[in-house]
Every structure is written in structure tokens, then in C-alpha cells.
Amino acid sequence: MSVPKQLVIAISSRALFNLDASHQVYINQGLEAYSQYQIEHEEELLEKGEAFPLVEKLLRLNEVLTDHRVEVILLSRNSADTGLRVFNSIEHYKLPISRAAFCGGEDPYRYITAFGCHLFLSTDPADVRLALREGVAAATLLASKKQKDPGAQLRFAFDGDAVLFSDESERIYKTQGLEAFAKNEKEAAKLPLTGGPFKPFLAALHSIQSEFEPGASPIRTALVTARSAPAHERVIRTLRAWNIRIDESLFLGGMTKASFLKAYGADVFFDDQQVHCSAASEHVATGHVPHGVANE
Template identity: 30%
Template structure:
């Protein structure tokens, strides 16, 4: 992302974000770390060929200090190069301790439980197909959507540098297969989330310990317990899929 990063530095975050959205179907060019990532994938593949049940594998986590709004292009690039990575999108200037920090799970919390129901009844492969078929259809509203929208309205009263509210999406979805529809839904709602973390099923507790939100909403009791084990105030959102 050298060219894109240069645009970010010279023209600012707004022009960069507009450029990313306009070009979201154009894969990013291979970067200097690309051969390293492909070599890691090769080792993982060889290990799994030797033992399909192998658990000691490399985990790839892709970090970007740019907004979740421009994240669709990154997701498309991850899919283009077939990189199975957890994806984390965050603003580098969101660091002050005086922020109000609110973290939301995705499905059954910020979004409706429609994808959770498909997963529970038909499995992961059908979920991936379901999401791909409905990529341009916003996900239904979840029980915490209205609260998130109110926070979003408050945020618009401040400049980005002086915004005292930080909102986070911390979802078990993978960025590669299930991230695009989530980001496009937020865009359709006009809801800007400061930082988005697509955990690809990884535990949320350690990440939340780094974010230190004032409150975390999730519909999964296991995730709630994991967050509380790291001292994070958490609220269980009732769901039919619990």
C-alpha cells in the first residue's frame, strides 16, 4: 500500500478513504512482506498434509491503521491473494485514555441473528455461501443497533481528532469470507465504527484486554466470560442462538 499510504500522508484521511472506496474492487499490489506470508501458508499446508488434525500452525493477523469504512478493499485483496488472515482495522490516533470506549459483537448484537441461524443449522460452508449471495444486501438490525447509531450521532458533533467516543466491532467473523457484508452494512446504515476486528474465531478476551473498553456487548456467554477474565465489564445480549 505504498502509493495509497502516500495519498494518506499528502491528501489526508478523507481523500484516502474516498480513494479506497472508489477502488475497492481493485486488489492492492503485493507488498514487501507478501513472500513471507506465502511461505508461512506453505508451511501450514505442508503440516496439514502430514497431519490433517495439526493444531500448531502459524496464525496470520493483518493490521491496518486506516478506517473500517475503507476496509472492503483490503478484504477483497485478502481474498484475491487467498490469505487466511484475521483482519483488524483501527485508527492510529485513537489512544487517549479519556475516551468513552464501547465494543460490540457483530451477529445477534449489532446485526440481526440471521447469519448465526444459518451457521447453527447448516454450518460454516453454507454461511460463506449465504453471505456471498447477499453481499449487497444489508444485514438485519440487531438489538444494539439503535444504541450504536445514537453514539454515531454524538460522534459527528466532534472533529475526528477531538472525538471523545470510540466504538469497536469485535466479531468472530473472518475478514476474508465474512467481513465484506458487515462493513457494507455499516456503510449502508451510515454508521462509522472506529475500529473493526474480524477475529476469525480467535478468543476475544486478549484483544479486549488491549482495547480496554468501558463496556463490551456480546451474545455468547463464552465470550463474556473470556472478557471478564481480563477485567472487561461485559453485558450478555440475549439471543435465540445462545
């Protein structure tokens, strides 16, 4: 009997549940007061956090997958004692999450590689940056203004440069301007871009999609980029060279991405630039990827 392939997502407790009240206790009164607060309230259920709908849909994929299994790992700065409230809430919401690392105030990102994670989602930018340095796709979840209507299909949207691809071309744009960028992309059109931090995660999603006939996959992916013709050709040839299918490609030529993400119905959008993330979060759950020249 073959062992199913794994798609492993690591999630922080503050991304999965709303821990704003207890976090303020920690900020204002310190770790000891925070621990006492959690113990005193451990029978009170936590409200759903920013990542909860995404996690719920990810775990639901296991109902239709045959060759893969999706697992969500909880990573938390809590101790196991104070983390009891988190697990009580996981049990209440019937989330099949069984693996966790409670780090007692230390950085939880250290266990990402050991768990074999493909993606780390957190509300802590420092942990996200450290995870990216470990070579794992990671993003800081922004508070979303609107909740997406639940649907059966899980829809991911990605920016291109510095997210799916390296920031090599974006560096030219930032340092030399649009004309130099366009000239470089035209001359290098047949030269594939180097992979960015989210390439392995996209490849893992593509592997799951390959289990299904076209149009029948429970996962849909979209590239949403400010690029336009003629800079589109290098992107298309890069994905072809990687042998990775992406379902929709939007080349917006500098137009704002937010309305397109709303029309696409993204469950989550990943971008390296704060300005795009802030606009997108008005409509969809958004993860800021603090990687590349825009974040230096």
C-alpha cells in the first residue's frame, strides 16, 4: 500500500483563532499574566481567526483526495499548558488537527522544516521572515475587511515577481525604471526566471491538481501580476519550463489588482508589496510575503 503524498501547512495560533484579547494581556502585563489569563479562560471558546476559513477548506480536501493528504500543523509561542484553550477550540470546531509545537515563548518557526511544511501562515512578520530564510513559503496574514462566501473550490492567487518568481526582474525595475525592465524582459523572453519562495508550494498544489481531470480539480490557481505585454512571454515560458499548470493568468499592466481578485473569488492572495496587500485585503484574505527588493 503506497503512502499518500503530503501537503503540509503550518499555521500560528493567532492566525487560526482570534487571540487579540489575550495578546493585549501579554503586551501590557507580561508572560506570567498572559499564562494565567489563558488558564482562567481555557473553557471559553476562541473566535475564528483570519486563516480559519482557509484552513477549513484545506482540510476538507482530504474528503476527495486519493494520492495526497493535506495536514495542518499548529505552531504556537504558547506553552502546552496555556495552549489547552487552543486545542479545546480546535476540538469544538471539529478541525482534524493533531500535530502542534508549543514553544513556551520561543520562536516556533524552528520546527517548520522538521515538520516538512510547504507553507507557513502567521500574524507575526518576524516569524514569517525567519521562515522565508529557512526556504519555506511564508506570509503574514492581514486582517480582511470582507469574508469570502464559502464554496467548494479552494482558490489561490499569487503575484509573480518576488513571490512565484525571484525578484531579479523587479530589481531592474526598481533600480533602472520601466523602460530598462521592459527591454530586459524582451531580451530574456526565452530564459526562464529563477523560482521565488512560493514556487515549491505552487508545485505541490499542481501535484494535487494532477489527480483530477481538467476543470474538475478542487483547487484553482491564478497568477495576478502587474506585468503586461511584452513582459508576459517570459512568465509563460517560465511556467512551461517548470512544467507547472496555472489556471488563470492576469497581466494587468499596472491596474489595481483588488477588483480582479474579487471577481476571481480568491480564498487567499499572496503579494510581496504592502500597497497591493492593503488594497486586496478590502476584498479577499491576503498574505504579505516580506521577500525581495520591495522589502529591503
